Ligand SMILES: Nc1ncnc2c1ncn2[C@@H]1O[C@@H]2COP(=O)(O)O[C@H]3[C@@H](O)[C@H](n4cnc5c(N)ncnc54)O[C@@H]3COP(=O)(O)O[C@H]2[C@H]1O
């Protein structure tokens with residue numbers, strides 16, 4: 001039956017016709033007179049055969065469709081089924097029931113037609129899978145299932161389930177799921193609250209207008225719930241568009257003209273099971289957006305967070321970031337991770353190791369497996385590392401190689417005291433970690449980590465240790481109380497970056513120090529951590545002695561120092577500042593084929609800007625740079641050029657503002 005049954009039937013009928021025609025011709029040749037009778041007779045027979053063949057096929061179809069097929073129970077049961085059902089032999093349609101004829105064949109008989117012509121794109125193999133094949137036919141969507149008998153003359157039963165309505169509803173359901181948005185005006189209290197009422201109204205009018213248009217395009221609604229806050233609920237189909245456009249409303253708000261630069265932070269909860277769940281997710285997202293510095297949108301779905309906007313804009317972040325919120329977010333991240341690695345910058349110093357020790361305390365309090373990644377052979381915090389080793393805590397510090405070995409897909413990397421990829425202790429560890437969080441106080445620079453789920457960046461803090469001390473105060477519980485040793489490491493970090501509370505100190509710096517003192521930090525023991533060896537001291541004195549004064553800046557250069565003398569460089573730069581008439585100091589030392597530079601100031605000179613000219617960075621008062629493939633003479637020339645250029649720009653700026661600093 002498999003071998004073209006249609007062909008067989010037609011050939012048989014045709015063959016009979018041809019045969020009778022031949023016979024008629026033969027008889028006609030033998031007896032021409034009979035021709036007059038034979039020709040009409042042959043035509044009659046041919047007509048009868050054709051008619052019969054047609055009737056036969058129709059009759060066959062009717063029989064197969066089975067009103068009278070009593071002895072076949074299977075056919076009977078399929079015939080009465082409300083679903084369209086068809087029977088195939090190979091790929092040929094050999095039987096179908098009435099619903100199939102009506103809905104798929106448009107009430108025509110297509111028996112023995114190839115099924116591919118009737119249902120375009122049908123894939124019998126896929127129909128045999130448990131999920132079946134979804135096919136569109138005449139504007140309706142069918143899920144088609146097949147079950148086949150094995151063997152050469154394979155028979156297949158096709159069941160067509162009309163899922164048009166179901167699928168339409170499912171798509172509509174997905175598209176109308178609510179997404180919850182919380183929109184907050186950044187630093188409202190600091191900025192807008194102090195404006196004149198008329199000006200404030202103007203700024204708010206601008207914001208309202210932009211937001212109303214933005215939400216007005218959707219089927220959702222917008223509601224201002226407090227001075228600085230709006231909520232909005234929009235349908236998933238519109239949320240999709242907003243995400244695709246990367247929340248361009250942020251740009252529109254930033255472009256508003258006015259006395260102050262307003263920016264927004266947006267938290268979105270999307271894809272939750274309930275509206276309440278979405279609201280909760282939106283709140284977490286807003287916390288994230290604010291914790292990363294604002295001026296951005298954070299979207300939380302059950303899969304995790306995604307962030308839009310807010311990257312590397314040079315607008316200064318004015319909002320005082322809430323440490324409490326960050327502490328909570330940080331704890332959540334640590335809890336979700338298999339293990340935690342804490343890592344600072346290359347040539348780690350007391351601030352970065354101290355901060356790492358503080359963060360490790362939080363991990364320990366949460367019972368999360370955690371370690372600090374540090375190269376003990378290249379560090380400026382040897383004193384702290386030795387003390388912890390002596391206290392039996394050496395295992396908390398591991399090398400990048402060990403860290404790489406013990407890592408899983410779900411390891412969280414906490415970067416402290418830097419946010420620049422190129423300065424990390426180990427780039428490999430960073431690249432292998434999927435989840436990264438950053439805690440830093442350096443001014444945002446190029447090459448910053450851009451995939452952090454949490455970016456706690458406070459350029460106004462004195463040190464990373466100050467930030468971590470604040471975080472420690474916001475996690476509640478006895479288990480988060482730092483030991484006196486840990487408190488001393490944190491205090492050492494603050495003292496390093498403030499040069500013993502000499503510069504860059506704010507109210508919060510002293511509050512953090514007071515907290516650490518309460519936790520048992522002893523200043524006299526902290527001071528010991530800064531003591532240097534006689535060799536280091538001599539190296540430092542030599543550097544100080546060799547300094548030149550150039551345009552009010554002390555510049556000292558030197559050939560290569562022994563590797564363990566590295567700390568003499570920043571210390572010499574610090575000491576040079578104590579000389580009268582020196583506004584900034586620059587100490588450059590050959591290291592391998594490159595040159596390392598430490599720059600310091602008391603605040604009147606912005607050494608960060610000068611070091612940025614050389615590809616470095618840091619802070620207003622404390623910065624550095626690493627020059628590659630440079631001789632020390634060339635480095636000195638470039639430092640002097642950078643100073644000259646800075647002085648010139650300074651003079652121009654003073655001329656413009658018409659006042660002397
Ligand atoms: N290419 C680049 N791009 C962007 N930023 C760059 C950079 N190169 C350096 N910086 C930043 O400049 C700051 C100064 O670095 P520096 O090595 O002179 O000075 C370091 C360090 O050498 C120095 N230090 C460490 N131990 C010390 C000790 N026992 N006594 C005195 N100073 C110490 O304290 C300073 C701590 O500074 P901090 O980590 O906050 O910030 C650093 C660093 O993050």
Ligand SMILES: [Mn+2]
Nearest residue numbers: 349351352417
């Ligand atoms: Mn540091």
